[in-house]
Amino acid sequence: MTKPRVVITGAAGFIGSHLAETLLDRDYSVVGIDNLLTGDTANISHLIGRDFAFIKHDVTNYVYIDGPVDFVLHWASPASPIDYLELPIPTLKVGALGTHKALGLAKAKGATFVLASTSEVYGDPLEHPQKETYWGNVNPIGPRGVYDEAKRFAEAMTMAYHRYHGLDTKIVRIFNTYGPRMRINDGRAVPAFMSQALRNEDVTVFGDGSQTRSFTYITDLVDGIIRLMRSDTNDPVNIGNPQEMTIKDIAETIIRMTGSKSHIIYQSLPTDDPKQRRPDITRARTLLKWEPKVALEEGLVKTIEYFRTKVG
Ligand code: UDP
Secondary structure, three states: OOOOEEEEEOOOOHHHHHHHHHHHHOOOEEEEEEOOOOOOHHHOHHHEOEOEEEEEOOOOOOOOOOOOOOEEEEOOOOOOHHHHHHOHHHHHHHHHHHHHHHHHHHHHHOOEEEEEEEHHHHEOOOOOOEOOOOOOEOOOOOOOHHHHHHHHHHHHHHHHHHHHHOOOEEEEEEOOEEOOOOOOOOOOHHHHHHHHHHOOOOEEEEOOOOOEEEOEEHHHHHHHHHHHHOOOOOOEEEEOOOOEEEHHHHHHHHHHHHOOOOOEEEEOOOOOOOOOOOEOOHHHHHHHOOOOOOOHHHHHHHHHHHHHHHOO
């Protein structure tokens, strides 16, 4: 029997590279595409020599792949608040034009399409915890709007291909995820706090640190994505660890776990920074039998190990 073949856009990124590796481990053939705007070949160099091919390409342009394809996983996008402030137009383009090209590839190959969506589609949520039925509270013209609206458009385009073309599509709404291969300087809370703590520098908490997030370890997320890709649901599914904590708590936990001498300093809260975020995962539990397994401290230990090798 031939192996199922998967195309991953954004394969050199944090999540894309873990997805590629786990799919190879599970006997899939993988084609990775990335324009290396925020991705890094160091994340995938260890996959060379396995059933893995890499194409350097910007998926906002036509994507050509030879041979059969069973799944298209559309992961390409700048994904941290700093990235989308610095790269607003590439963020909009990959969410809109890139999603269109990736859907077109899936349609041409009769493949199942999976969209990497985000808890950002809920914006600064007025419903808590967030269920997939919640429509969100997004500022379209704020600095985060380029990401939030691109992903909302991508969801709309995905559902249009499903309804109009009968394409088998999946949408995963990813909540804050952490783990090895995050970029030290991507500006997100966990890598920022870890690199600051490991250097004994001030740890920069934005606002008063009372805003909440729910952090998922990368292996749990990847397991949820693979379950969704193999499921028969076409509705969006939240994948995230429902354990909610304040940003001040995670900063203190990281300072303690790294044995750091750092102190917290408070800086201004970015525009439209969501005050609370926690997934309702009833749908993932029921439809995918998915449950996060990695406790926060266990995931943080592995992530700190990785950051120790990166922080000079
Ligand atoms: N944050 C912070 N200090 C930092 C980086 C982030 O206090 O150096 C806060 C940020 O304002 C937000 C939370 O941590 O409230 C999570 O931010 P992140 O950029 O990781 O992702 P978001 O959930 O906002 O997309």
